[in-house]
Amino acid sequence: MATYYIATTGNDSTGTGTVGNPWLTIGKAHTSSASGDTVNMAAGTYTWSSSQTFSKNITYVGPTVTSGLPTAIVSASAASVLWYASGFTATFQNVWFKSAGMSDYGIFDFLTTASYWVFTNCAFSDLISTAGANRAIFNNIRSATGATVVCGYTLTNCLVFNCTGASGASANYFSNGHGGMTYTITNCTFYSNVSAATTLHFVSTNQFDSSNGNSTMTLKNNIVWNAATSTAWSGGNTITTYAGSSNDLLGYSSLPTLTSTISSDPLFVDVASNNYNLRPTSPCIDTGVLI
Numbered sequence: 001m002a003t004y005y006i007a008t009t010g011n012d013s014t015g016t017g018t019v020g021n022p023w024l025t026i027g028k029a030h031t032s033s034a035s036g037d038t039v040n041m042a043a044g045t046y047t048w049s050s051s052q053t054f055s056k057n058i059t060y061v062g063p064t065v066t067s068g069l070p071t072a073i074v075s076a077s078a079a080s081v082l083w084y085a086s087g088f089t090a091t092f093q094n095v096w097f098k099s100a101g102m103s104d105y106g107i108f109d110f111l112t113t114a115s116y117w118v119f120t121n122c123a124f125s126d127l128i129s130t131a132g133a134n135r136a137i138f139n140n141i142r143s144a145t146g147a148t149v150v151c152g153y154t155l156t157n158c159l160v161f162n163c164t165g166a167s168g169a170s171a172n173y174f175s176n177g178h179g180g181m182t183y184t185i186t187n188c189t190f191y192s193n194v195s196a197a198t199t200l201h202f203v204s205t206n207q208f209d210s211s212n213g214n215s216t217m218t219l220k221n222n223i224v225w226n227a228a229t230s231t232a233w234s235g236g237n238t239i240t241t242y243a244g245s246s247n248d249l250l251g252y253s254s255l256p257t258l259t260s261t262i263s264s265d266p267l268f269v270d271v272a273s274n275n276y277n278l279r280p281t282s283p284c285i286d287t288g289v290l291i
Contacts, residue, residue: 001036004029008044026052026060026074033058035088041072041095048076048100052083053111054090062094069096069123069159069274076100085151086111091118101128101166106139106175113150120156125274127163129171129200136175137163137200152182159276161191165198174203181215185222187288189276191268192251193227200226202233202252219244219258221288223266226251245289260287 006029010022017023017032022042027049029039035057043063062072073096080103083090100107107127108117117138127137137160138153153174165171173190174183192200202224203217224247233252244258248266255261267282269275278284 001038002033003038003040004033005040005042006046007042008046009042025049029060030054030056030058043071045073045075048074048079048081048097050076050079050081050103053086054084055086055088057088057091059091059093060095061092062096065094065121070094070121072096073098081107082109083107084109084111085115085117087113087115089116089118091120092122093120094122095119096123096125097127098124099126102130102135102137105130105135105177107137108153109139110151115150116152116154118154119158122155122158124158124160125162128166129163129173130166136172138174140176140181150180152184154184155188156184156186158188159191160189161271161274161276163192163200164194165200170199170201172201172203176203176215183215183217185218186220187222189223189225189266191223191225191227191271191276193271195228199228217242217244219247221246223248223284224250224252225266227271246287248284248287260289262287 004017005019005022006024006026007022010024012024012028015021015023017029023029023032026046033039033056037058039058039060041060041062062070072094075098078099078101080101082103124137129135129137140151160173190202233254233256242256246260247258248262248264249255250263250265262283264283266284267279269277269279
């Protein structure tokens with residue numbers, strides 16, 4: 001297992017992937033690395049490529065976040081993107097993904113079975129989820145899943161904010177057109193203050209298809225807040241497990257049955273400045289469960 005480096009000052013043609021002579025792009029790092037390798041991302045803003053298939057178990061790591069948002073930023077400058085996990089696990093830590101739409105049904109998606117997206121200490125902002133059935137930022141419409149759970153998303157300590165549906169219609173954070181999925185979402189914050197016409201549902205309506213394997217969604221210690229309007233939390237009716245503990249779910253109707261759920265203003269420090277830390281008087285403090 002090797003460690004390689006990319007930087008916004010790097011070069012895909014003359015770089016060697018070393019700390020002193022890094023590559024420029026995630027695509028080059030993926031092509032030149034092997035499963036089990038780690039790619040360190042220097043601080044800076046990288047161009048979010050319109051398409052990328054992750055077919056190796058590689059971990060991409062930005063600088064440690066001590067306060068604020070990640071400093072390794074991947075931006076599409078409002079262009080459309082579509083990234084696939086294909087038969088492997090794509091892992092990102094300490095990375096901020098921003099300013100992108102979708103060229104198909106999702107932004108992060110699956111191409112084959114046994115594929116996973118793992119995000120830790122990542123941020124997602126200013127993403128546009130195209131209107132229509134099955135469209136979502138975190139999507140599963142392409143994978144040929146079978147009768148067992150073979151694909152999944154794991155989000156830990158992540159922040160998703162200022163995202164929206166497109167063309168004045170509702171869309172979704174998560175959508176699943178094939179079943180057979182696992183979602184493990186822990187210590188994350190989802191904040192939406194868009195108008196009712198562009199609301200993002202937390203999951204899509206009735207897209208957990210039992211004919212291709214039921215799905216599981218586990219939620220622990222999350223804040224999911226639609227600050228603009230009450231909107232449906234749509235989970236479908238064929239989920240095998242829909243479990244959660246100590247979440248703050250605000251601004252949603254049709255909530256699933258979870259443990260120790262509250263529906264209170266979490267009292268963020270300053271959403272206008274993208275500061276989603278909690279004030280000392282927040283009702284969410286000391287209410288989480290051990291994981």
